[in-house]
Amino acid sequence: MSEIMEMEEAAFSQVSASALAEITRSEVDIQVQTAKRYPRSLRKFTQEALTMATLTPEVAESCFYSLPRGGKPIEGPSARLAEIVSSAWGNLRIAARTIGDDGKFIKCQAVCHDLERNVAAMIEVSRRITDKYGKRYNDDMVNVTANAGTSIAYRNAIFKIVPKAYWWPIYLECRKVAVGDARTLEGKRADMMGYFGKMGVTPDRVIAAVGVAGVEDIGLEHLATLKGFATAIKDGDSTIEDIFPPPMKPEPKNGNGNRKSRTSTLAESLKPKTADTGPAVNTPEGGSTAVPAVGEEIVRSSPAPSGSNHGAVPTPQGGDSSTASPAAPMNPSPSGVAVSDPPPPSEEGITLDTMAQEYSETMPIEELRSMLAKTPAPRLTTCRRKAGVPMAPALDTFADEAIRKLAKQVYFEQNKK
Numbered sequence: 001m002s003e004i005m006e007m008e009e010a011a012f013s014q015v016s017a018s019a020l021a022e023i024t025r026s027e028v029d030i031q032v033q034t035a036k037r038y039p040r041s042l043r044k045f046t047q048e049a050l051t052m053a054t055l056t057p058e059v060a061e062s063c064f065y066s067l068p069r070g071g072k073p074i075e076g077p078s079a080r081l082a083e084i085v086s087s088a089w090g091n092l093r094i095a096a097r098t099i100g101d102d103g104k105f106i107k108c109q110a111v112c113h114d115l116e117r118n119v120a121a122m123i124e125v126s127r128r129i130t131d132k133y134g135k136r137y138n139d140d141m142v143n144v145t146a147n148a149g150t151s152i153a154y155r156n157a158i159f160k161i162v163p164k165a166y167w168w169p170i171y172l173e174c175r176k177v178a179v180g181d182a183r184t185l186e187g188k189r190a191d192m193m194g195y196f197g198k199m200g201v202t203p204d205r206v207i208a209a210v211g212v213a214g215v216e217d218i219g220l221e222h223l224a225t226l227k228g229f230a231t232a233i234k235d236g237d238s239t240i241e242d243i244f245p246p247p248m249k250p251e252p253k254n255g256n257g258n259r260k261s262r263t264s265t266l267a268e269s270l271k272p273k274t275a276d277t278g279p280a281v282n283t284p285e286g287g288s289t290a291v292p293a294v295g296e297e298i299v300r301s302s303p304a305p306s307g308s309n310h311g312a313v314p315t316p317q318g319g320d321s322s323t324a325s326p327a328a329p330m331n332p333s334p335s336g337v338a339v340s341d342p343p344p345p346s347e348e349g350i351t352l353d354t355m356a357q358e359y360s361e362t363m364p365i366e367e368l369r370s371m372l373a374k375t376p377a378p379r380l381t382t383c384r385r386k387a388g389v390p391m392a393p394a395l396d397t398f399a400d401e402a403i404r405k406l407a408k409q410v411y412f413e414q415n416k417k
Contacts, residue, residue: 035115038091039116042166044088052087052088053084053170053173059080061178061231062078062234064078064174064224064227064228065077065237066225066228067228067232068242073229077159079152079155079235081170082155085162089162091116092114092158092161093112094157096111097110097150098146098149099124104128104130105128106146108146109122109153111123121160123157126149129141129145135367141366141370148235148237152237175224178224178227179220179224181220182220189215189218192227193215195230196230206226210226239366246362352416353412369398369403383410387405388405
């Protein structure tokens with residue numbers, strides 16, 4: 001009985017596969033016949049595409065993108081212009097999908113078939129789904145990356161089929177409409193600076209991205225590049241951090257001109273500062289020390305003499321002088337100086353807190369959200385209370401400032417001994 005059922009299922013599968021292939025073939029044949037019956041007009045294509053692409057300055061801005069590569073911006077037609085071109089060109093069969101996910105990269109595929117000319121192209125695009133530390137994005141970011149990858153593959157497939165000779169003049173006209181002329185330069189420049197300012201991009205990062213000395217030096221070509229950057233961010237081709245990287249902090253150097261390590265830099269910042277000293281005078285022990293200015297004290301680097309109280313030294317009269325608190329400086333006497341031994345700073349705790357602060361301020365906000373999403377719920381709740389972050393339904397509803405505060409506390413809790 002089971003053998004009979006298996007034979008029936010196999011036969012049904014063969015019939016289903018052959019029927020599906022026949023249906024697909026019929027659909028394509030009908031589309032090809034329709035395309036031959038109603039061929040495209042190149043003149044009509046140019047008019048329709050140009051009208052749609054330059055309908056408004058906002059539409060024109062969305063038709064091209066810019067990406068920084070090798071210190072120079074590269075520009076090209078965007079997915080929005082590909083949609084306009086495919087609509088005006090007509091007689092195209094287009095499909096895009098995600099075909100693979102190996103844990104590090106998403107692979108997307110797009111196919112474009114010109115039914116009238118019987119020309120087809122298949123394009124594949126890979127997009128990374130891990131951060132710079134090798135951690136995989138959360139599910140939402142993977143989905144966003146997959147959509148961006150299919151959109152890029154879709155765009156590239158269309159521009160592989162439609163000859164560049166037909167859509168390139170439309171692309172150039174879009175740039176002119178979006179940028180404007182010298183009369184509108186000042187207003188459009190201010191609008192772009194305000195647009196990126198709302199994203200948290202400072203003016204110095206903007207002018208560094210286009211390679212000019214100041215905001216007033218941004219011309220029409222630079223304005224076109226900035227508008228292309230905005231389109232690339234909207235379409236998911238790039239991120240704010242990639243296009244406008246934050247300025248690098250100058251690395252401190254030691255006396256030999258070599259770079260200091262982070263540990264040595266922090267240790268030096270934690271050392272107590274000594275006051276300006278005056279001329280050296282003899283001390284009761286037979287040595288010499290410098291006389292501090294009135295109202296100040298000096299910190300002794302040598303250990304206290306054996307048998308004496310901690311933080312006290314003998315005076316010429318044979319008594320002891322108690323150690324003064326750093327907040328209450330002592331006046332010097334003509335024959336001796338009161339010296340204090342402040343406790344060593346908790347370098348480990350302060351260093352960890354500083355590291356946590358640096359981590360939360362320098363990491364991209366999406367990577368911080370990804371890290372918090374992988375943190376166990378009990379630890380996340382504890383850290384939220386310690387950081388003073390109000391309760392919210394989900395991490396996606398947290399503001400960026402709250403995310404950075406919470407990430408700092410989680411980093412501290414995970415790394416403390």
